[in-house]
Amino acid sequence: MTRIPVVFIHDVWLHASSWQAWARRFGEHGFSVVVPRWPGEDRGVTGTLRDPSGLGEVGLEALTAHYSRLTRSLGTAPVLIGHGVGGLVAQQLLSANLGCAAVAIAAVPINDIPWALPAELEPTSFADPIDPGPIRLPPSDFRKVFANTTDADEAADLFERFVIAAPPRLLTDIGGSDGSARRYADVDNRRRGPLLLISGQEDRLVPDAVTRSVYKLYGDSSAVSELKQFADRGHCLVIDRGWRSIADHVLAWLDAHGIRPR
Numbered sequence: 001m002t003r004i005p006v007v008f009i010h011d012v013w014l015h016a017s018s019w020q021a022w023a024r025r026f027g028e029h030g031f032s033v034v035v036p037r038w039p040g041e042d043r044g045v046t047g048t049l050r051d052p053s054g055l056g057e058v059g060l061e062a063l064t065a066h067y068s069r070l071t072r073s074l075g076t077a078p079v080l081i082g083h084g085v086g087g088l089v090a091q092q093l094l095s096a097n098l099g100c101a102a103v104a105i106a107a108v109p110i111n112d113i114p115w116a117l118p119a120e121l122e123p124t125s126f127a128d129p130i131d132p133g134p135i136r137l138p139p140s141d142f143r144k145v146f147a148n149t150t151d152a153d154e155a156a157d158l159f160e161r162f163v164i165a166a167p168p169r170l171l172t173d174i175g176g177s178d179g180s181a182r183r184y185a186d187v188d189n190r191r192r193g194p195l196l197l198i199s200g201q202e203d204r205l206v207p208d209a210v211t212r213s214v215y216k217l218y219g220d221s222s223a224v225s226e227l228k229q230f231a232d233r234g235h236c237l238v239i240d241r242g243w244r245s246i247a248d249h250v251l252a253w254l255d256a257h258g259i260r261p262r
Helices: 016-028 045-050 060-073 085-095 139-146 152-162 168-174 208-220 243-256
Strands: 005-009 032-034 079-083 101-105 195-200 225-230
Touching (some): 005 016, 005 060, 016 032, 016 152, 016 243, 060 168, 079 085, 085 101, 195 208, 195 243, 225 243
Parallel strands (some): 101 195
């Protein structure tokens, strides 16, 4: 059996361990799973929260370069699966022919698609002139923006297990109040492998309408582009109790396109 690598790229404010259930599921299906941490994310959730200083200077360009180096080192073009900011990075790598296929889940939009962070998540909302380091997300904002389709107990559990601080430079790169600050987000749509875009109908961070606009942008490409919306799901759809339905849809989609262990 040839074990195709799958690289999981997590979202801002979440730790790499947010993919742990997906890693097990894809491993059970014969894929070789790679779950890299971001630059500066050298510890588990507790350790990273205790000392998040390594994340302070991470921006979108550095993050993309980090995953570019990793995918090139694998020897075999992997499947790229990204969530949020990770979904944007996955699309960038796919457009550079560094992946055989990509799945972008509730992804920060590419190119000039209008989008902005919700007001409560903008860097200026957390600005601390004394300590301008990595930005911590209050549990109330996580519940409101990430976990709005879960109950309070599940939201609290997800927050405790997976939430870390965010690099302020990255938040500035992906967009302020009008999205004009987003940089390094251009994607070449001409020659690439298959792409699946996934949205949650109730996502308050990357609304379904934004993902649909990205899908339309890909419409002028002869490469495979597909869109799947999951009803009644929010931005935490990859980590909440319904994660398996998303993962299994992705596995079925890969299989339908001939991307399976042999």
